[in-house]
Structures are given as structure tokens and as C-alpha cells.
Amino acid sequence: MKAGAVELGHASKVTQRGVNRGMSILDLFLRIIAIIATLGSAIAMGTTNETLPFFTQFVRFRAKYSDLPTFTFFVVANAIVSAYLVLSLGMSIFHIMRSRAQASRIALIFFDAAMMALLTAGASASAAIVYLAHKGNTKTNWFPICQQYDSFCHRTSGSLVGSFIGIIFFILLVLLSALALSRR
Amino acid sequence: MKAGAVELGHASKVTQRGVNRGMSILDLFLRIIAIIATLGSAIAMGTTNETLPFFTQFVRFRAKYSDLPTFTFFVVANAIVSAYLVLSLGMSIFHIMRSRAQASRIALIFFDAAMMALLTAGASASAAIVYLAHKGNTKTNWFPICQQYDSFCHRTSGSLVGSFIGIIFFILLVLLSALALSRR
Numbered sequence: 001m002k003a004g005a006v007e008l009g010h011a012s013k014v015t016q017r018g019v020n021r022g023m024s025i026l027d028l029f030l031r032i033i034a035i036i037a038t039l040g041s042a043i044a045m046g047t048t049n050e051t052l053p054f055f056t057q058f059v060r061f062r063a064k065y066s067d068l069p070t071f072t073f074f075v076v077a078n079a080i081v082s083a084y085l086v087l088s089l090g091m092s093i094f095h096i097m098r099s100r101a102q103a104s105r106i107a108l109i110f111f112d113a114a115m116m117a118l119l120t121a122g123a124s125a126s127a128a129i130v131y132l133a134h135k136g137n138t139k140t141n142w143f144p145i146c147q148q149y150d151s152f153c154h155r156t157s158g159s160l161v162g163s164f165i166g167i168i169f170f171i172l173l174v175l176l177s178a179l180a181l182s183r184r
Numbered sequence: 185m186k187a188g189a190v191e192l193g194h195a196s197k198v199t200q201r202g203v204n205r206g207m208s209i210l211d212l213f214l215r216i217i218a219i220i221a222t223l224g225s226a227i228a229m230g231t232t233n234e235t236l237p238f239f240t241q242f243v244r245f246r247a248k249y250s251d252l253p254t255f256t257f258f259v260v261a262n263a264i265v266s267a268y269l270v271l272s273l274g275m276s277i278f279h280i281m282r283s284r285a286q287a288s289r290i291a292l293i294f295f296d297a298a299m300m301a302l303l304t305a306g307a308s309a310s311a312a313i314v315y316l317a318h319k320g321n322t323k324t325n326w327f328p329i330c331q332q333y334d335s336f337c338h339r340t341s342g343s344l345v346g347s348f349i350g351i352i353f354f355i356l357l358v359l360l361s362a363l364a365l366s367r368r
Contacts, residue, residue: 125311
């Protein structure tokens with residue numbers, strides 16, 4: 001009877017370790033997708049550059065992402081977050097091998113939350129500007145620029161997608177870390 | 185000897201429970217400050233309304249927060265987050281009494297992360313618009329409006345502060361919950 005109980009306890013421990021390892025592998029997987037998403041966003045925005053086919057003797061109509069400081073912030077934020085995610089892969093692999101690690105998980109959850117805030121800040125600030133570029137605002141006399149710079153607008157709008165995917169993944173990563181901390 | 189060890193174990197358990205309770209009380213305290221900050225932000229922005237002292241026969245120069253959709257989003261986001269924080273006080277008090285609760289802490293960490301994303305989105309989108317109102321952008325011909333609507337600009341800029349304080353508090357709340365989950 002006692003041996004059976006011990007065996008049962010051992011079996012449940014092995015199962016639990018398996019579940020923990022599974023969660024750590026999922027964590028690694030989510031991070032890799034988030035790297036692709038945020039890096040893709042940074043590159044898509046950072047290479048946005050449209051020159052209109054008509055020009056006068058003095059003026060060339062050209063739109064670059066760096067004409068709007070918010071878009072520059074977007075590129076920097078996405079680059080920082082993807083660099084952080086690459087570094088955090090090491091931690092994630094460490095957690096696959098050592099599923100009982102605690103202090104490193106707490107550090108990771110803290111930095112994940114901070115990086116999520118940075119990514120959200122960049123993405124939503126740019127979303128506000130993209131919205132303005134599309135719709136303009138009559139009260140403040142800010143006119144939409146998307147009629148002229150059509151491809152510029154499409155490109156900047158599209159590059160937001162990766163960032164917002166990244167935000168959802170960060171929320172899932174925080175949840176996964178919390179689950180892993182609670183199951184030891 | 186054995187009795188001593190048991191006593192020592194008991195004492196450390198009591199200490200740990202004390203630390204857990206301390207963290208839960210800190211959690212409650214942070215939430216109350218965050219409520220004040222986000223509710224203050226929502227009210228400060230939501231009551232922003234400036235009418236200029238000169239007007240023509242047909243036009244009255246008036247600026248309201250709802251003239252800019254981003255500011256409306258800011259008010260809504262801050263109101264939702266402060267309502268969530270009020271509801272979460274109940275959970276926080278529950279954790280003071282039951283320091284070993286796990287499932288509710290995991291749920292709380294997940295919703296905290298999601299609400300932090302919402303708050304950050306509102307705050308940084310508004311920050312992008314406030315920046316534009318102050319500096320304008322020559323490339324897109326969006327002129328600064330702060331010369332005319334001086335008090336409107338001050339009010340909207342100031343109301344961002346509470347939101348950003350709220351974001352920092354949310355990061356701390358996630359960290360605290362992670363610490364509480366790891367110490368059981």
C-alpha cells in the first residue's frame with residue numbers, strides 16, 4: 001500500500017515535470033514567433049519610403065517614416081523588444097532544462113511586463129498617427145495625407161500588425177510564467 | 185533536538201506567512217493609488233473644454249477633448265482600467281486573508297497584464313497626439329494648435345501623468361503577484 005502511494009507520488013511528479021517542460025517549450029515557441037513579428041514590424045516600418053512620381057523644380061514630394069517622430073519611436077521600440085526577446089531565448093532554454101528555476105522566472109516576468117509596456121506604447125502611438133493620416137481631423141485642421149501618399153500609408157498601417165501580435169504574445173508569456181511559478 | 189527543528193520550521197512558516205501578508209497589503213495599497221491616478225486622468229481629460237474669448241458671428245472657437253477621437257479613447261481606457269482596479273480590490277483583500285491562494289493570483293496576473301496593455305495604449309496614443317499639438321509636423325502640414333488653445337494643451341498634457349503612473353504601478357503589481365506565487 002505504502003509502496004503504491006510512493007509510486008503514485010513519483011508518477012504524478014514525473015507528469016508534473018513533463019507539463020512544466022511542455023509549458024517551457026511553449027514559452028520558447030511563443031518567443032520565437034514574437035521575435036519574427038516585432039522584427040518584421042521594425043523592418044517594414046524602417047524601410048518605408050515613398051517618392052511621388054511628380055515634382056517641381058524645387059520640391060520633391062517624398063515621405064519617409066522618419067518624417068514623423070512617432071514612427072521613429074515605433075522602429076526603436078520594436079528593435080529593442082526583439083533584441084530583448086532574442087536574449088530571453090537563453091533564459092527560456094534554461095527553463096526547459098531546469099523546470100524548477102524560480103528567481104529567473106520572476107526576473108523574466110518583470111522584464112516581459114516592462115517590454116510589453118514599451119511595445120504597446122510604440123504600437124498605439126503609431127496607430128494614433130496612422131489614424132490621423134487616414135482620417136485627418138477637421139477641428140484642428142490636420143488634413144489626411146493618405147490621398148497623396150497612398151503606399152506610404154498602407155505600409156505604415158501594415159507594419160503595426162506585427163507589433164499588436166507581439167503584445168498578445170507577451171500577455172500569454174506573462175500568463176505562462178505565472179502558471180509555471182505556481183506549479184512546482 | 186527534533187522539537188527544536190519543528191519549532192524552527194514552524195517559526196519560518198509563520199515568518200513566511202507574515203511576508204506573504206505584507207506583500208498582499210502592499211498589493212492592495214498599490215491598487216488604491218493606481219485607482220486614484222487613473223480615475224484622476226480620466227476626469228482631468230474628460231472635463232477638458234476651452235472656449236476662446238473671441239468669436240465671429242458664425243464661428244465660436246472651442247476645443248473639447250472629444251474633438252480628437254484619441255482623447256475619447258484615453259478617457260474610456262482610463263475609466264475601464266479604474267473600474268477593473270476597484271473590482272480587483274476584492275481579490276486583493278481575499279489574498280490578504282488567504283495568502284496561499286493560487287488560481288485567483290494567476291487570474292489576477294493575467295488580467296493585470298491585459299489592463300496594463302489597455303492603459304498603455306490609451307496613454308501613449310494620447311501622448312503622440314499631444315506631442316503633435318505642441319510641435320506640429322511640417323512635412324505633413326499639421327500645424328501646432330497649442331498657441332491658440334493653450335489651456336486645452338496644458339490640461340490634456342497634464343492628464344497623461346496619472347496614466348503613466350498607473351502603468352508603472354501595474355508593472356509592480358505583476359512583479360508582486362509573481363513573487364507571491366513563487367513563495368508558498
